Amino acid sequence: MADNSRFDHDLVLAHKFPETTFTYTERDAAVYALGVGACGRNAIDSDELKYVYHENGQQFVQVLPTFAALFSLGSLTNGSIDLPGLQYDPRLLLHGQQYIQIYKPFPSSASLINKVSLAGLHDKGKAAILELETKSYEKQSGELLCMNRSTIYLRGAGGFSNSSHPYSYSNYPVNQAAAPKIPKSQPFAVFEDCTQPSQALLYRLSGDYNPLHSDPMIAEVAGFSRPILHGLCSLGFAVRAVIKCICRGDANIIKTISGRFLLHVYPGETLITEMWLEGSRVIYQAKVKERNRAVLSGFVELHVTPSL
Numbered sequence: 001m002a003d004n005s006r007f008d009h010d011l012v013l014a015h016k017f018p019e020t021t022f023t024y025t026e027r028d029a030a031v032y033a034l035g036v037g038a039c040g041r042n043a044i045d046s047d048e049l050k051y052v053y054h055e056n057g058q059q060f061v062q063v064l065p066t067f068a069a070l071f072s073l074g075s076l077t078n079g080s081i082d083l084p085g086l087q088y089d090p091r092l093l094l095h096g097q098q099y100i101q102i103y104k105p106f107p108s109s110a111s112l113i114n115k116v117s118l119a120g121l122h123d124k125g126k127a128a129i130l131e132l133e134t135k136s137y138e139k140q141s142g143e144l145l146c147m148n149r150s151t152i153y154l155r156g157a158g159g160f161s162n163s164s165h166p167y168s169y170s171n172y173p174v175n176q177a178a179a180p181k182i183p184k185s186q187p188f189a190v191f192e193d194c195t196q197p198s199q200a201l202l203y204r205l206s207g208d209y210n211p212l213h214s215d216p217m218i219a220e221v222a223g224f225s226r227p228i229l230h231g232l233c234s235l236g237f238a239v240r241a242v243i244k245c246i247c248r249g250d251a252n253i254i255k256t257i258s259g260r261f262l263l264h265v266y267p268g269e270t271l272i273t274e275m276w277l278e279g280s281r282v283i284y285q286a287k288v289k290e291r292n293r294a295v296l297s298g299f300v301e302l303h304v305t306p307s308l
């Protein structure tokens with residue numbers, strides 16, 4: 001059992017995150033798109049070339065909506081988070097959930113100001129759960145571009161409170177960002193996509209250098225037979241499936257994205273994303289074909305109800 005007597009929740013909650021700047025270029029947007037599998041099935045995929053290349057005389061590459069998740073990575077060092085009062089083994093950190101609200105389409109390059117706050121902290125006994133909120137503003141206009149809420153699952157870091165009254169603090173209604181119930185009906189659409197054995201090595205170049213995704217020894221300590229895929233990479237694959245099958249290639253109609261990481265994915269595994277349409281909300285679940293296990297589920301909210 002980990003000694004979490006030095007885990008100080010008051011100190012953790014009192015932490016004030018400094019404002020950070022995040023600057024990206026078209027090249028970053030294109031490298032990200034490749035990292036989440038764009039054009040991976042067909043290099044001249046007419047739906048996805050626009051994320052990596054200026055086609056048809058278009059002036060700029062388009063930015064995938066899940067690119068927003070990268071704006072929250074400024075709070076991490078090598079994929080882990082360091083806060084006064086927080087006691088945990090960074091090798092045991094897992095990404096639990098990601099919730100993204102998009103207020104306007106992303107420019108192909110921009111400088112952003114990120115304002116980060118701690119939105120929640122929970123003692124689950126065997127784990128501590130941290131919720132971080134990042135609001136990203138365009139530096140030039142001051143406009144709010146998007147908001148990320150990231151749930152970080154710290155295995156072995158729970159047990160810091162009284163077990164008869166486990167500590168729980170959240171700025172938001174519990175489970176607001178959690179995955180919805182998966183309908184029992186047949187999915188409206190199903191999309192199969194292969195991740196590459198090198199997928200995590202490519203994805204990490206977008207800014208999450210957590211060695212859990214690249215170092216076999218760290219992966220073993222963390223309880224995996226080999227390095228695993230970044231949760232946000234799997235999320236990128238699933239949302240690409242929604243863009244293809246439901247949004248007819250128009251990513252600008254996406255306003256909210258939510259995902260809960262249910263199980264790890266190994267690079268090279270095949271992701272099958274099943275989708276159900278409920279008005280302007282798409283419920284999705286991604287499974288790993290090789291192990292027939294659900295690895296990610298969530299929803300995507302659209303600005304319009306698609307006419308299909």
Ligand SMILES: CCCCCCC[C@@H](O)CC(=O)SCCNC(=O)CCNC(=O)[C@H](O)C(C)(C)COP(=O)(O)OP(=O)(O)OC[C@H]1O[C@@H](n2cnc3c(N)ncnc32)[C@H](O)[C@@H]1OP(=O)(O)O
Binds near residue numbers: 097124208228260
């Ligand atoms: C700021 C930017 C941050 C980004 C940082 C990201 C850094 C990255 O480099 C790291 C990664 O990408 S890791 C890879 C992606 N993530 C994963 O593979 C995790 C997959 N999920 C699991 O293994 C288990 O669900 C597991 C282990 C998470 C939970 O399984 P169990 O331990 O069996 O949990 P269980 O007993 O079912 O539940 C215990 C309590 O925890 C809540 N919970 C469960 N899964 C959760 C999840 N995924 N997210 C959030 N909360 C979760 C349960 O609700 C339960 O609480 P309660 O008892 O109150 O219901």
